[in-house]
Amino acid sequence: MQPLDPxxxxxxxxxxxxxxxxxxxxxxxxxxxxxxxxxxxxxxxxGINDRASHAFGGKRTLRTEIMYLPGAHAYVYLCxxxxxxxxxxxxxxxxxxxxxxxxxxxxxxxxxxQQRTGKSQWDLSITRGPGNLSRALGIQTRHSGMSLLxxxxxxxxxxxxxxxxxxxxxxRIGVAYAGEDADLPYRxxxxxxxxVSGKK
DNA sequence: CGACCGATCGTCT
DNA sequence: GACGATCGGTCGA
Numbered sequence: 001m002q003p004l005d006p007x008x009x010x011x012x013x014x015x016x017x018x019x020x021x022x023x024x025x026x027x028x029x030x031x032x033x034x035x036x037x038x039x040x041x042x043x044x045x046x047g048i049n050d051r052a053s054h055a056f057g058g059k060r061t062l063r064t065e066i067m068y069l070p071g072a073h074a075y076v077y078l079c080x081x082x083x084x085x086x087x088x089x090x091x092x093x094x095x096x097x098x099x100x101x102x103x104x105x106x107x108x109x110x111x112x113x114q115q116r117t118g119k120s121q122w123d124l125s126i127t128r129g130p131g132n133l134s135r136a137l138g139i140q141t142r143h144s145g146m147s148l149l150x151x152x153x154x155x156x157x158x159x160x161x162x163x164x165x166x167x168x169x170x171x172r173i174g175v176a177y178a179g180e181d182a183d184l185p186y187r188x189x190x191x192x193x194x195x196v197s198g199k200k
Numbered sequence: 201c202g203a204c205c206g207a208t209c210g211t212c213t
Numbered sequence: 214g215a216c217g218a219t220c221g222g223t224c225g226a
Contacts, residue, residue: 043218061212080217081207141210175218177217203225205222210216
């Protein structure tokens, strides 16, 4: 178990990067409590030329300014008024690329995850879907802009690697508003992995 | 199964 | 004032 090379987050090929994040570990360490899970589903958001990206057209607002930070920062925003969606900012400063983490296989702190999500029994939905996994790991919009190279939130590598044949490439979910870009093959997930979101 | 719907609120126009 | 990078429930076939 070791942190990723910081240079990994500075790469400009966000789509490849999203695929390579499959199998890595997302962890949080808040108030002495650690929770972690293996990333099994991601989506790439390719900056100013991607109609599905909050930074499309070079849009800069108080919220999206975080996307323009250099790589290895968290971009967290509130969706539908209730879900905190966690993204990894990638690339150099002022290249607003990001990878949305959509699902995890729980690894550590499962009891804490159940407490945070209010689930009394084992349930696949605990880290299935971007809103659910953020709740399980305690990630909120107040963490937007936080470094992923510190103690509290980060990406780790335990050497586990999925085979190419286990990875599925697909269009992103919930971006119909993006016109043609809604069909871009920017979603990556592990075949037959029960925590992967989406229908069936 | 699939389609639809309500919850809920920060952000931007 | 409108709108979501969602989720979980309901309803009908």
